[in-house]
Amino acid sequence: MMLLLLVLLCALGYVVNRFRRGRGGWMFYGAAFVLFVASACGPLSVWLAIHLQAPYATRPKITWAPRNAIVVLGAGATLIFATGEVTVPVPAGNRLVEGYTLYRECKQTGNDCKLIVSGGDAAHVGKPEAVVYGEVLLRMGVDRNDLMLESRSMNTWQNAQFVQPMLKAYAPQRVVLVTSAMHMRRAQMFFEHFGIDALLVRADYVGSRYTWLPSSQSLALTDAALHEYAGVWLYHLYNAMGWNVPSSR
Numbered sequence: 001m002m003l004l005l006l007v008l009l010c011a012l013g014y015v016v017n018r019f020r021r022g023r024g025g026w027m028f029y030g031a032a033f034v035l036f037v038a039s040a041c042g043p044l045s046v047w048l049a050i051h052l053q054a055p056y057a058t059r060p061k062i063t064w065a066p067r068n069a070i071v072v073l074g075a076g077a078t079l080i081f082a083t084g085e086v087t088v089p090v091p092a093g094n095r096l097v098e099g100y101t102l103y104r105e106c107k108q109t110g111n112d113c114k115l116i117v118s119g120g121d122a123a124h125v126g127k128p129e130a131v132v133y134g135e136v137l138l139r140m141g142v143d144r145n146d147l148m149l150e151s152r153s154m155n156t157w158q159n160a161q162f163v164q165p166m167l168k169a170y171a172p173q174r175v176v177l178v179t180s181a182m183h184m185r186r187a188q189m190f191f192e193h194f195g196i197d198a199l200l201v202r203a204d205y206v207g208s209r210y211t212w213l214p215s216s217q218s219l220a221l222t223d224a225a226l227h228e229y230a231g232v233w234l235y236h237l238y239n240a241m242g243w244n245v246p247s248s249r
Helices: 002-019 025-040 043-056 090-108 129-140 156-170 181-193 216-241
Strands: 067-073 078-080 085-087 112-118 147-150 174-179 199-202
Touching (some): 025 043, 025 216, 043 181, 043 199, 043 216, 090 129, 090 174, 112 156, 129 147, 147 156, 174 181, 181 199, 181 216
Parallel strands (some): 174 199
Antiparallel strands (some): 078 085
């Protein structure tokens, strides 16, 4: 998304300089330069990351109920070309560890605990995220009877949409939603749209810093944050246009 914005600004600058008299196009070039520096050197990436993640910085204290569901959202799957194996990518590892930790804490109370993993084959690697993650969780020690897989969803909206009937069938008294802090605002909004009142637990928190020289890490963080904000804006736009399914709240 960040690359698209930079290319668009530069293209507008070229068009203005090419087809209009004067130097108005340099305003677009200047805007592209400022945006690049703000993103790559930290000011924009730090600001965006803080405002997205701050509400979820502190992990909540969980009081487990007689029936509990821990929902872990997918973060892609990786195909190892040398072997053909599909494995868990780095971002998803934190979510699996957090989900498993919560599952063990829940089980130690003696209450009923289900671990729901949501994610289809969005990366088109030949295996749904939920199946890949489920295999790892089983090796970690999750009871097969406690593991529920939602393997159709291709995005966060469908995560919420397809998990809803699973939760309705199980009827938990406590729902815990696990995803990255950067992703949590959009996930929370979508799950609430489908009437799912969940306790929010971040699996990771991405930090950023100011640098004198451009950093690819800061650029990537800015891009990820803009993706999340775009998802939130589109949700409100679709609601205003009546394109979303009616809210279950």
